[in-house]
Amino acid sequence: MVARQDASLYTIEGVAAAALMIATATIVFQAMSIYTPGDTHIDDMLLEQLGADALAVMDLPTQPGARTELEEMINSWDRAGFNETFYQLLRTRSLEPEDPVQYSAVVTYRVGEDVISIPFTESARFTGYDPAIRVTRLVQIRSQNDDDVLPVKLRRGSDQAVLLEVFLWRG
Incomplete structure (x- = not known):
């Protein structure tokens, strides 16, 4: 027992x-928390959405038929205004207090068969070593007079769409 x-x-x-x-x-x-190599694209997707949202907000007209803030900045080649507004929008959406998001913007357009790219602005020099993503936006520009500050050569009074490419990376 x-x-x-x-x-x-x-x-x-x-x-x-x-x-x-x-x-x-x-x-x-x-x-x-297991972080597999297949999950690394999530950070890139978030960064791409952040940049696309910032450009979309800048490309919203304040009144029906009015030009957007982004169109005004490209038309007047206002690099300082773009830097201030774009960086402010990036910081508004970021959850980190010191988010190291850097960017470089390029304006690309066509003249006949030639494709011309002109650096617009940058927060840091893009070396190509950091993994980056690209967001783009087509912007309508109009030549007002012969002494425009635009490096894009247009006939006076003509319209042209240019491609604004912004490369974003954390660095």
Whole structure:
């Protein structure tokens, strides 16, 4: 009879130990965060959405039929205004207090068969070593007079769409 009680206690002790080990393993594995190489694109997607949203906000007209802030900046070649507004919009959406998002913007347009790209502005020099994403926006420009500050050469009074490419990276 004593041997039966000892066997029952050993069985109960074994089941309790197994349950304790399973619970410990479950807690440990749930607390671990496994970051696989396939998940690295999530940061890039977030950065791309951040840049696309900032350009979309800048490209919204304040009144029906009015020019957008982005059109005004490209038409007047206002690099300082673009830097201030674009960086402010990037900072508004970022959740980190010191988010190291850098950018470089280029304006590309066609003249006949030639495609011309002109650097517009940058917050830091893009070396190509940091992984970057690209967001683009087509912007309508109009030549008002012969002494325009635009490096894009247009006939007076003509319209042209230019491509604004902004490269974003964390660095």
